[in-house]
Amino acid sequence: MTKKKEQEDLGVFSSEEERDMYRAISVIKTPLEAYIFFRDLCTPSELSAMQERWTIARILDAEPELSYPKVRERTGASMATIGRVARYLRKEYFRGYETIINRLKSMPSLKEIDKSLS
Numbered sequence: 402m403t404k405k406k407e408q409e410d411l412g413v414f415s416s417e418e419e420r421d422m423y424r425a426i427s428v429i430k431t432p433l434e435a436y437i438f439f440r441d442l443c444t445p446s447e448l449s450a451m452q453e454r455w456t457i458a459r460i461l462d463a464e465p466e467l468s469y470p471k472v473r474e475r476t477g478a479s480m481a482t483i484g485r486v487a488r489y490l491r492k493e494y495f496r497g498y499e500t501i502i503n504r505l506k507s508m509p510s511l512k513e514i515d516k517s518l519s
Contacts, residue, residue, distance in 0.1 A: 425438075426438070439451075454486050456476055457476055457482065457483055458486050458490050458502065460475060460476070461490055462490065462499075462502050469483045469484065486498070
């Protein structure tokens with residue numbers, strides 16, 4: 402990364418330390434590496450909260466018309482958490498959930514990979 406690009410990126414982050422943390426996350430190459438890194442970085446409660454939000458995002462992406470009470474029934478999440486995830490999935494500027502969900506959709510599934518190897 403060029404020095405100019407690093408300076409531009411820093412404008413998004415609140416500090417160099419924050420940018421450095423996201424840079425570390427961006428070099429993770431496998432789900433196992435991610436698991437190991439996040440187990441070191443986060444408490445079990447933090448991981449649980451992130452997993453819950455990710456599950457909600459996947460459900461709402463797959464079934465956009467699903468009511469919040471139905472999502473709550475499936476996940477046990479609070480209405481506030483469901484609403485926050487829905488807002489960030491559909492309305493907020495960054496569109497992080499949407500970006501990653503779409504990227505995952507374009508990747509072959511593990512079943513497809515296993516099938517091609519047999």
